[in-house]
Amino acid sequence: MSKKALVSLSGGLDSATTLAIALSEGYQVYAISYNYEQRNSVELQAARQVAKSMNVENHKIMNIDLSQIGGSALTDDIPVPTDNSSEEEIPATYVPGRNLIFLSLALAWAEVNHIYDLFIGVNSLDYSGYPDCRPEFIKSFQKTANLATKAGVTGNDIKVHTPIIEMTKAEIIKKGVDLGVDYSKTISCYNPDEQGRACGVCDSCRLRREGFQKAGVPDPTNYQEKE
Amino acid sequence: MSKKALVSLSGGLDSATTLAIALSEGYQVYAISYNYEQRNSVELQAARQVAKSMNVENHKIMNIDLSQIGGSALTDDIPVPTDNSSEEEIPATYVPGRNLIFLSLALAWAEVNHIYDLFIGVNSLDYSGYPDCRPEFIKSFQKTANLATKAGVTGNDIKVHTPIIEMTKAEIIKKGVDLGVDYSKTISCYNPDEQGRACGVCDSCRLRREGFQKAGVPDPTNYQEKE
Numbered sequence: 001m002s003k004k005a006l007v008s009l010s011g012g013l014d015s016a017t018t019l020a021i022a023l024s025e026g027y028q029v030y031a032i033s034y035n036y037e038q039r040n041s042v043e044l045q046a047a048r049q050v051a052k053s054m055n056v057e058n059h060k061i062m063n064i065d066l067s068q069i070g071g072s073a074l075t076d077d078i079p080v081p082t083d084n085s086s087e088e089e090i091p092a093t094y095v096p097g098r099n100l101i102f103l104s105l106a107l108a109w110a111e112v113n114h115i116y117d118l119f120i121g122v123n124s125l126d127y128s129g130y131p132d133c134r135p136e137f138i139k140s141f142q143k144t145a146n147l148a149t150k151a152g153v154t155g156n157d158i159k160v161h162t163p164i165i166e167m168t169k170a171e172i173i174k175k176g177v178d179l180g181v182d183y184s185k186t187i188s189c190y191n192p193d194e195q196g197r198a199c200g201v202c203d204s205c206r207l208r209r210e211g212f213q214k215a216g217v218p219d220p221t222n223y224q225e226k227e
Numbered sequence: 228m229s230k231k232a233l234v235s236l237s238g239g240l241d242s243a244t245t246l247a248i249a250l251s252e253g254y255q256v257y258a259i260s261y262n263y264e265q266r267n268s269v270e271l272q273a274a275r276q277v278a279k280s281m282n283v284e285n286h287k288i289m290n291i292d293l294s295q296i297g298g299s300a301l302t303d304d305i306p307v308p309t310d311n312s313s314e315e316e317i318p319a320t321y322v323p324g325r326n327l328i329f330l331s332l333a334l335a336w337a338e339v340n341h342i343y344d345l346f347i348g349v350n351s352l353d354y355s356g357y358p359d360c361r362p363e364f365i366k367s368f369q370k371t372a373n374l375a376t377k378a379g380v381t382g383n384d385i386k387v388h389t390p391i392i393e394m395t396k397a398e399i400i401k402k403g404v405d406l407g408v409d410y411s412k413t414i415s416c417y418n419p420d421e422q423g424r425a426c427g428v429c430d431s432c433r434l435r436r437e438g439f440q441k442a443g444v445p446d447p448t449n450y451q452e453k454e
Contacts, residue, residue, distance in 0.1 A: 060295075068289055069335045097335030100375040104331045108296045108324030137374040144371045147364040148327040 005117040005161070006030045006110045008102060009059070011046030013208055014164055016186045017176035018121035019054055021163045024179050030058040030115060032106050036066040036098075042196040046187040053185055058113075062105050066095055099132035103141055107158070111149050118145075119161045125168055138162050169211030177217055184220035197224045232344040232388070233257045233337045235329060236286070238273030239415045240435055241391060244403035245348035246281055248390045251406050257285040257342060259333050263293040263325075269423040273414040280412055285340075289332050293322055326359035330368055334385070338376050345372075346388045352395055365389050396438030404444055411447035424451045 005027035007019045022029050033047040044061065051059040099122065106118055122133040131137060142160040145151075151158045164172050176183065188208040189198035198205050200223040212219035232254035234246045249256050260274040271288065278286040326349065333345055349360040358364060369387040372378075378385045391399050403410065415435040416425035425432050427450040439446035 062295055063292060065290060066335075068287075069332070070339050095335075096338040096377075097331055097375060100371065101328070101331045101335060104324055104327045105296070108293075108322075108328060111323040112297050131377060132375045134374065137371065140367070140371040140374050144327065144364065144367040147361065147367050148324060148359045150323075150358060 002026050002028045003117065004028045004030060004113070004115045005119055006032055006106055006113070006115045007056075007119040008106055008121065009033050009047045009051060010121070011043040011048075011050060011186060012121070012188045012204075013169075013176070013183060013186045013211075014121035014123055014172060015047075016050045016054075016121075016181050016183070017172050017179070018119050018164055019050065019056070020176055020179040020181045022119045022161070023054060027117065029054075029056050030060070030110075030113065031056045032060045032062060032109060034102055034105070035061055035063045036095075042187055042192045045196065046185060049185045053182055060109060062109070064101065064105060066098065066101070069096055097132070099130075099137070100141065103145070103160070107145050107149065110158075111151065116151060116156050116158050117161060118158065119163070121164055122162055123167065123169075123172070124165050133165075135162070135165055138165070168214070169207050170214035173211050173215040173217055177215070182220075184222070188221075193224055195222075197222045199224055229253050229255045230344065231255045231257060231340070231342045232346055233259055233333055233340070233342045234283075234346040235333055235348065236260050236274045236278060237348070238270040238275075238277060238413060239348075239431075240396075240403070240410060240413045240438075241348035241350055241399060242274075243277045243348075243408050243410070243413045244399050244406070245346050245391055246277065246283070247403055247406035247408045249346045249388070250281060254344065256281075256283050257287070257337075257340065258283045259287045259289060259336055261329055261332070262288055262290045263322075269414055269419045272423065273412060276412045280409055287336055289336070291328065291332060293325065293328070296323055324359070326357075326364070327368065330372075330387070334372050334376065337385075338378065343378060343383050343385050344388060345385065346390070348391055349389055350394065350396075350399070351392050360392075362389070362392055365392070395441070396434055397441035400438050400442040400444055404442075409447075411449070415448075420451055422449075424449045426451055 005022045007022050007029055009015045009019055009031040019029060031051045033044060035044055110118055124133050124135055138160055145158045187196060188204045190202040190204050191199045198221050209219060232249045234249050234256055236242045236246055236258040246256060258278045260271060262271055330347065337345055351360050351362055365387055372385045414423060415431045417429040417431050418426045425448050436446060
């Protein structure tokens, strides 16, 4: 039986590609998604479809209400920026501690299931303003994870894999297309409508659209207004 | 105005003492407790009373259902041990990833409230079987915390204070008594009855009872059967 891995799956393009990479490396893949009272609940539906389309049998939806914490445009009533602000400092869509909380929950569920390989689709190029997408954060978390759990006591090293952390969006898309990812099932928009259609103008839509253009791949995204 | 600190408050003896220490150091104290669907919900009521008795105005109760993760006697239908098992290996009451998850949530709430000093009443002597109570875990978490958040970018160092980590239970109790902690408001039992009375026989009760004896302090605990 192949080694198990747990992939954090948001329903977006990056995590879908990360899931495909984990599968291509021969892991028996478990997936975990987070119902964090995000304004964008269309994400979770996308995560379910992505997991199903890649035949992931064990898909855990973890409830964690991050609106209790506050302070982000993704959970609170703060406008989602459309002005390229993710290229400067820390964007309004940053959710305080989100990746640390998500990784901690993933680690706990992994521990219960005897999984020592975690995959997360963080990216330090497109999201350089998010402190918790940086390679040094991931490296430090991995060390903390080994100290926090039974693994550190029993000698089963926990590894946090970030296969797309230094890829451009176009590189991620090319990799995913090679691995057969159906990007029409993914959603990246911060502000989709009720039908799950992307707004086309938020920072995340902009990065995604440019990614498809630069990769020379037809963009399968369902936009609210076709251009 | 004094510097702010966030204290993790479980309702137990250790965290109540930690809260008193933070107050004695002059911090403006915020407290955070976790409703984690623990079998022992009496804990939360104790946490509220402790916070109130020490005039902590900002007390956040964070909902995080750890029974979603499973694998512990504290959240699942697994027997609570009464056989001193906390002195050997990893006890059944260990909740996978709990301190990492709690510290991550505390960190996020601290960040939103511009708090850079976190206090947690972990103890490495009485709970040496819990990997996430060890000093090396806390040290690594502190580094990860600085990398995970805006603090690491803006240069506001986050510090994780563990004032009782190397104290014996008797030393903790003596310190708390000096600082005026009312231990009758705290509960340490893994298995209290509906009236919030301690069982007197679980590992946690045993450690607490011995602590009062060794400290030479009358034990104010409300036990189910008085000896």
